[in-house]
Amino acid sequence: MKKTLFDKIWDSHVVESIPNGPDILYIDKHLIHEVTSPQAFNELKERNIPVFRSERIVATADHNTPTENQHLPVKDLLSRNQLRELSQNCEDNNITLYGLGHPYNGIVHVMAPELGITQPGMTIVCGDSHTSTHGAFGTIAFGIGTSQVAQVFASQCVLVEKPKKLRVNVNGKLRKGVLPKDVILYLISKLGTNSGTGYFCEYAGNVFEEMSMEGRMTVCNMSIEMGARGGLIAPDATTFEYVKGREFAPKGEQFEKMKSYWETLKTDEDAEFDKEFSFDAEDIEPMITYGTNPGMGIKISGAIPVEAGKSDTKALKYMGFKPGESLLEKPINYIFIGSCTNSRIEDFRMAASYIKGKRKADNVNALIVPGSRQVAEQIKAEGLHTVFEEAGFVLRQPGCSACLAMNDDKIPEGEYCVSTSNRNFEGRQGQGSRTILASPLTAAATAIAGKLFNYTESLN
Ligand SMILES: CC(C)[C@H](C(=O)O)[C@@H](O)C(=O)O
Numbered sequence: 340m341k342k343t344l345f346d347k348i349w350d351s352h353v354v355e356s357i358p359n360g361p362d363i364l365y366i367d368k369h370l371i372h373e374v375t376s377p378q379a380f381n382e383l384k385e386r387n388i389p390v391f392r393s394e395r396i397v398a399t400a401d402h403n404t405p406t407e408n409q410h411l412p413v414k415d416l417l418s419r420n421q422l423r424e425l426s427q428n429c430e431d432n433n434i435t436l437y438g439l440g441h442p443y444n445g446i447v448h449v450m451a452p453e454l455g456i457t458q459p460g461m462t463i464v465c466g467d468s469h470t471s472t473h474g475a476f477g478t479i480a481f482g483i484g485t486s487q488v489a490q491v492f493a494s495q496c497v498l499v500e501k502p503k504k505l506r507v508n509v510n511g512k513l514r515k516g517v518l519p520k521d522v523i524l525y526l527i528s529k530l531g532t533n534s535g536t537g538y539f540c541e542y543a544g545n546v547f548e549e550m551s552m553e554g555r556m557t558v559c560n561m562s563i564e565m566g567a568r569g570g571l572i573a574p575d576a577t578t579f580e581y582v583k584g585r586e587f588a589p590k591g592e593q594f595e596k597m598k599s600y601w602e603t604l605k606t607d608e609d610a611e612f613d614k615e616f617s618f619d620a621e622d623i624e625p626m627i628t629y630g631t632n633p634g635m636g637i638k639i640s641g642a643i644p645v646e647a648g649k650s651d652t653k654a655l656k657y658m659g660f661k662p663g664e665s666l667l668e669k670p671i672n673y674i675f676i677g678s679c680t681n682s683r684i685e686d687f688r689m690a691a692s693y694i695k696g697k698r699k700a701d702n703v704n705a706l707i708v709p710g711s712r713q714v715a716e717q718i719k720a721e722g723l724h725t726v727f728e729e730a731g732f733v734l735r736q737p738g739c740s741a742c743l744a745m746n747d748d749k750i751p752e753g754e755y756c757v758s759t760s761n762r763n764f765e766g767r768q769g770q771g772s773r774t775i776l777a778s779p780l781t782a783a784a785t786a787i788a789g790k791l792f793n794y795t796e797s798l799n
């Protein structure tokens with residue numbers, strides 16, 4: 340039978356299939372962080388069950404971590420305790436932890452790929468919805484709940500119903516200045532936040548084939564925002580080149596052996612999907628969101644739809660926008676370039692290339708937060724920090740930061756923030772904060788202009 344990429348990886352990891360029920364799926368890598376692991380560790384302790392394969396688990400601290408003075412004790416008591424608990428749990432169970440201050444520390448979905456922990460063909464889980472990011476490598480990667488985290492600790496397996504298969508094709512030539520973030524915001528604006536529910540999504544077409552790994556990660560990261568369990572892209576030369584030589588990637592002969600297996604990981608011609616959508620790359624323009632879910636997106640040069648439903652009315656009220664309104668020229672006081680969607684070196688190179696030689700508008704607070712210590716080091720090595728500092732942007736230390744209000748980086752009530760993160764829910768970036776999702780270029784251009792700005796007009 341013809342198989343999809345998803346089938347191939349899934350089927351090779353099924354330990355047992357329960358007739359008319361879920362599968363028991365073997366997990367190659369289990370990533371953990373401080374927020375969703377403590378209860379799972381407690382459950383194991385209470386039931387006196389040991390961690391089954393600690394060498395398959397990697398831990399990092401990211402959500403609660405401050406982005407300043409990381410060498411000092413964490414000021415916030417709750418965060419400090421949570422981080423301490425993670426360290427203790429990892430120590431007790433022999434789990435590798437790249438905690439605050441470690442050279443490999445970072446947002447879980449940034450540090451694992453960059454260390455070569457994420458490899459094609461794997462099954463990867465983490466108690467975090469944006470685990471879908473790792474699908475960029477041709478892996479089955481998905482977020483799990485805390486009780487499943489305990490299940491994986493105990494058995495290295497997870498009991499899960501096989502999702503249905505969805506394929507989203509984007510073919511054609513992207514317009515100048517259209518970034519991977521615009522592609523995924525466009526897809527979600529067209530498909531809505533529920534179209535992926537119950538599905539795993541394969542992204543196919545020349546647009547994804549031509550994308551860098553960073554871009555593919557941005558796309559797969561937001562699969563969950565269209566409701567999908569996860570998203571994935573067939574591994575290819577770009578993937579192998581990225582993985583090769585990374586700290587925990589296979590080396591030498593072993594790499595070549597794995598590569599010949601990875602090359603088989605693609606959807607067979609004529610394999611069937613339960614649902615399929617196709618889009619033209621030419622139709623995509625730089626995107627922004629105007630509402631309180633990632634599906635409420637428009638092209639930056641467009642206007643908020645007039646035919647507002649009930650939920651839209653509530654969202655527009657929260658955002659302080661009106662149906663039919665254009666958001667260009669809207670004054671913006673905050674921009675945030677960071678989060679597991681857009682905090683990789685390519686994102687900062689892109690932002691810096693626009694910012695270089697310019698200065699942020701006086702009204703703007705511009706926050707730049709690398710996704711990992713390694714990205715932070717790379718920013719310095721390439722001299723991008725000077726570009727940001729000279730332009731009046733604030734460059735911080737790695738972490739989830741202003742993506743969600745779990746640490747000190749919050750957007751004040753009522754303020755708009757053009758943010759490269761993935762969720763614009765009410766209060767996501769701080770109580771009463773208003774998030775406008777966009778790409779790193781749109782965020783950078785907005786910071787310079789002091790208002791929402793369409794940079795494509797200045798591109799030649
Ligand atoms: C804290 C964590 C459980 C959560 C998630 O699952 O995604 C967070 O990372 C988020 O982005 O909202």
Ligand code: SF4
Pocket residue numbers: 401402446447448467469678679680738739742743760761
């Ligand atoms: S950066 Fe944001 S989306 Fe990503 S893991 Fe952290 S909180 Fe979740």
